[in-house]
Amino acid sequence: MDRRLEKILLSVQKPARYTGGEYGAVVKSREQVDTRYAFCFPDTYEIGMSNLGMRILYGVINGMDGVWCERVFAPWGDMEEAMRREGLPLYGLESGDPIAGFDIIGFSLGYEMAYSNVLNMLDLAGIPLRSADRPELTPLVVAGGTCCYDPEPLAPFIDLFVLGEGEEVTPEYICLYRQARDEGWTKEEFLRAAAKIEGIYVPAFYEPVYKEDGTLAEMRVREGSGAPETVRKRIVEDFDHSYFPVKTIIPSTEIVHDRVMLELFRGCIRGCRFCQAGYTYRPVRNRDPKLLAEYGKAACEDSGYQEMTLSSLSSTDYPCLLELCDDLLDYCAPRDIGLSLPSLRADTFSMNLMERLQRVRKGGLTFAPEAGTQRLRDAINKNLREEDLLQSCRTAFSGGWNGVKLYFMLGLPTETDDDVRGIADLARKVYFAWKECTPNKARGVRITVSTSWFVPKAHTAFQWEAQITREEYQRRVDLLRDELKRDKSITYNWHDPETSWLEAVFSRGDRRLADVLEHAWRHGAKMDAWSEYFDLRRWTDALEACGLDGDFYAHRERPRDEVFPWCRVDTMVTPAFLWRERERCYESQTTPDCRTKCSGCGANRLLKGGVCDG
Amino acid sequence: MADRLLFAKEGRARYISHLDLMRTFQRAFARAKIPIKHTEGFHPHPFVSIALPLSVGYGSRCEILEFGLLEGTGREEVPARLNAALPEGITVRECYPAARPIKELAFVDYEAVFDYPDGLTPKAEEALRAILSRESVLVRKKSKKAKTGWTEVDIIPRIKSWQFSRRPGALVLEGVLAAQEPGLNPELIRAALCAECPDLAPDFASFCRREILDGEGKVFR
Numbered sequence: 001m002d003r004r005l006e007k008i009l010l011s012v013q014k015p016a017r018y019t020g021g022e023y024g025a026v027v028k029s030r031e032q033v034d035t036r037y038a039f040c041f042p043d044t045y046e047i048g049m050s051n052l053g054m055r056i057l058y059g060v061i062n063g064m065d066g067v068w069c070e071r072v073f074a075p076w077g078d079m080e081e082a083m084r085r086e087g088l089p090l091y092g093l094e095s096g097d098p099i100a101g102f103d104i105i106g107f108s109l110g111y112e113m114a115y116s117n118v119l120n121m122l123d124l125a126g127i128p129l130r131s132a133d134r135p136e137l138t139p140l141v142v143a144g145g146t147c148c149y150d151p152e153p154l155a156p157f158i159d160l161f162v163l164g165e166g167e168e169v170t171p172e173y174i175c176l177y178r179q180a181r182d183e184g185w186t187k188e189e190f191l192r193a194a195a196k197i198e199g200i201y202v203p204a205f206y207e208p209v210y211k212e213d214g215t216l217a218e219m220r221v222r223e224g225s226g227a228p229e230t231v232r233k234r235i236v237e238d239f240d241h242s243y244f245p246v247k248t249i250i251p252s253t254e255i256v257h258d259r260v261m262l263e264l265f266r267g268c269i270r271g272c273r274f275c276q277a278g279y280t281y282r283p284v285r286n287r288d289p290k291l292l293a294e295y296g297k298a299a300c301e302d303s304g305y306q307e308m309t310l311s312s313l314s315s316t317d318y319p320c321l322l323e324l325c326d327d328l329l330d331y332c333a334p335r336d337i338g339l340s341l342p343s344l345r346a347d348t349f350s351m352n353l354m355e356r357l358q359r360v361r362k363g364g365l366t367f368a369p370e371a372g373t374q375r376l377r378d379a380i381n382k383n384l385r386e387e388d389l390l391q392s393c394r395t396a397f398s399g400g401w402n403g404v405k406l407y408f409m410l411g412l413p414t415e416t417d418d419d420v421r422g423i424a425d426l427a428r429k430v431y432f433a434w435k436e437c438t439p440n441k442a443r444g445v446r447i448t449v450s451t452s453w454f455v456p457k458a459h460t461a462f463q464w465e466a467q468i469t470r471e472e473y474q475r476r477v478d479l480l481r482d483e484l485k486r487d488k489s490i491t492y493n494w495h496d497p498e499t500s501w502l503e504a505v506f507s508r509g510d511r512r513l514a515d516v517l518e519h520a521w522r523h524g525a526k527m528d529a530w531s532e533y534f535d536l537r538r539w540t541d542a543l544e545a546c547g548l549d550g551d552f553y554a555h556r557e558r559p560r561d562e563v564f565p566w567c568r569v570d571t572m573v574t575p576a577f578l579w580r581e582r583e584r585c586y587e588s589q590t591t592p593d594c595r596t597k598c599s600g601c602g603a604n605r606l607l608k609g610g611v612c613d614g
Numbered sequence: 615m616a617d618r619l620l621f622a623k624e625g626r627a628r629y630i631s632h633l634d635l636m637r638t639f640q641r642a643f644a645r646a647k648i649p650i651k652h653t654e655g656f657h658p659h660p661f662v663s664i665a666l667p668l669s670v671g672y673g674s675r676c677e678i679l680e681f682g683l684l685e686g687t688g689r690e691e692v693p694a695r696l697n698a699a700l701p702e703g704i705t706v707r708e709c710y711p712a713a714r715p716i717k718e719l720a721f722v723d724y725e726a727v728f729d730y731p732d733g734l735t736p737k738a739e740e741a742l743r744a745i746l747s748r749e750s751v752l753v754r755k756k757s758k759k760a761k762t763g764w765t766e767v768d769i770i771p772r773i774k775s776w777q778f779s780r781r782p783g784a785l786v787l788e789g790v791l792a793a794q795e796p797g798l799n800p801e802l803i804r805a806a807l808c809a810e811c812p813d814l815a816p817d818f819a820s821f822c823r824r825e826i827l828d829g830e831g832k833v834f835r
């Protein structure tokens with residue numbers, strides 16, 4: 001180990017997250033690889049290691065001959081300070097080698113609040129921030145993940161973005177990179193060829209042209225670049241034959257999701273109108289239940305984990321869920337392995353399933369009705385009926401559960417004060433359901449209501465919407481707090497509004513925000529997802545310094561014909577469909593789920609047969 | 615009767631904290647498919663206990679982990695099977711039935727390496743020899759119990775023997791120190807040096823537990 005590192009490690013919190021060497025970490029010999037890939041997760045080790053996508057791509061890339069993928073996380077402040085003091089550049093956890101010497105630096109972008117860490121990590125690595133300041137092919141800086149559906153705020157820093165699922169396209173661009181490097185192509189030559197790969201968005205080939213009012217006139221395709229008019233996202237069509245990380249890294253220190261994560265399917269059949277993942281991961285693709293049971297068991301055996309979670313956007317929608325649970329429970333129960341479902345839909349939450357899960361361990365119960373009244377739930381197409389929710393709660397309370405968490409959003413389109421008060425009503429009904437059904441009143445009940453400030457996202461039915469103002473959000477919070485103040489068994493938490501505002505700015509931002517980001521970073525922004533570090537002033541100052549108005553992005557309703565910064569990104573869900581969904585919202589009309597009836601969103605065109613199987 | 619593992623910890627594994635190390639072993643037993651006894655109670659979990667936990671960053675050639683092997687696995691297979699399931703840097707050397715109680719573990723043989731890249735090794739050796747030859751040396755030490763958060767300990771009665779050697783750019787102290795009730799962390803020897811001669815504070819100090827001994831100075835297992 002590097003002596004400088006050894007010295008630093010004794011002075012920082014939780015040093016094990018900076019050492020690598022865990023069970024399952026892939027160590028290759030430097031002499032036997034020709035391509036080094038730094039997989040950078042712009043948050044802490046504990047968060048990054050809990051990310052299934054990272055584990056999948058780590059396995060996929062390391063499965064390539066001659067390529068070595070290493071992990072890199074954002075160091076916490078004490079570690080960063082020590083690294084800068086000792087002149088220790090950012091390194092890959094597997095080899096300890098500085099990543100500035102790697103071939104490809106790949107960032108995984110899951111949330112906007114991590115953007116400042118991207119710049120900070122590039123800087124810690126000693127790599128110039130802007131693509132234009134990196135004239136050579138190497139190191140190539142790429143990014144993937146859900147934030148790339150609006151890649152523009154990061155456009156000047158990233159050489160290419162990967163849109164959609166990375167399992168197949170990642171090896172494709174790595175192979176192209178190797179060819180380019182070995183044949184001595186220029187960076188421009190490489191990027192032109194890369195732009196021809198489906199799913200690759202090269203920001204340098206698209207130039208924003210603004211109108212006087214700050215909106216876009218167009219995203220102009222650079223002449224002669226050969227870049228496509230739109231870049232279609234990638235999906236893994238055959239989910240049974242796609243890589244699943246059975247054998248994966250088992251951290252030697254605690255992480256957030258320290259358990260086996262079993263991905264049942266990709267996509268979601270539901271079509272909640274606010275949900276970016278719901279639209280962008282379409283169409284749904286299921287994995288075979290037998291295969292899943294095999295994966296789950298093998299993953300437990302190889303990891304030694306005592307907990308498994310079924311992770312998908314809405315796991316209870318998996319068509320063979322009961323069959324799978326039975327299979328898994330036969331394995332888990334005798335071994336004391338806990339099985340949990342993180343996302344439950346109240347309407348399909350059968351007694352049956354609950355009894356099955358209860359055989360092993362009782363987790364807390366979490367539901368996300370998102371809105372307090374049926375009217376508003378219909379408007380956002382959250383197909384959850386109050387009676388189903390209450391029935392599920394009754395079942396749970398009769399079975400001995402005594403805690404429920406309920407998640408809501410404030411500021412959804414068409415929300416009125418009645419809808420806000422409806423949240424309190426619903427929480428109270430849940431309380432009465434407990435009183436009615438619990439076998440043990442003496443133990444009491446914990447009902448938690450949490451609200452967040454709705455952030456409209458690109459590629460959703462609400463991409464044209466304004467986020468409500470902060471004052472209005474606060475007013476609705478106060479209203480709800482007032483409603484709930486007499487209910488001793490109901491705890492109300494509301495999300496910190498400052499980060500939600502910044503998220504609203506960046507999630508539909510354009511390329512001008514890159515300067516804001518860099519300015520904020522130069523003035524100390526990093527780890528913005530952490531309240532210890534987040535400082536809104538830094539961002540409002542940066543916006544001001546760049547002559548931009550954050551509210552223009554967050555609180556402005558867009559006309560139908562607005563040219564969006566993400567207009568060159570094609571999720572294959574058509575804007576016409578999204579607009580129709582928005583209109584149906586204003587009519588409080590629901591749209592059936594994909595299994596009940598296809599609504600013609602367009603995503604079926606991503607499949608060879610052109611038909612979604614639901 | 616409990617079983618014991620004797621294991622070594624080096625390299626990157628030195629930074630795994632005590633709690634994390636226990637969890638790592640619990641999972642390694644599961645990965646190696648070696649069934650072990652569980653604790654009783656509401657949340658039963660595999661029982662493991664590590665005697666005299668080391669500070670984060672210290673290496674070791676001999677730490678003891680107690681557990682209970684269930685039927686079906688021979689002790690002789692345990693080291694190889696566990697080693698295949700452990701992270702880099704942790705090596706199980708032996709698995710054997712516990713014969714003597716841990717409280718008979720009286721001394722620990724440490725090697726402390728003090729780095730002096732600027733050629734201060736001879737001076738540091740001289741100063742340390744002087745310190746260790748005194749009747750009593752009080753060192754300030756953090757304490758959770760004391761109101762002020764600090765307490766003073768006399769390190770001399772807890773040092774059984776010591777000797778010095780030199781390496782290029784480093785001074786090596788080999789010391790046999792009290793293991794428990796109360797034990798002495800070799801870090802306090804460095805602290806004593808730094809308190810008395812701040813100019814001779816080593817650039818870096820690393821510690822390794824080389825052997826564990828009973829009251830008579832014989833190897834403890």
Ligand code: SF4
Pocket residue numbers: 282283284593594595597598599600601602603604605612614
């Ligand atoms: S094409 Fe139809 S079935 Fe397929 S994802 Fe779109 S709405 Fe659902």
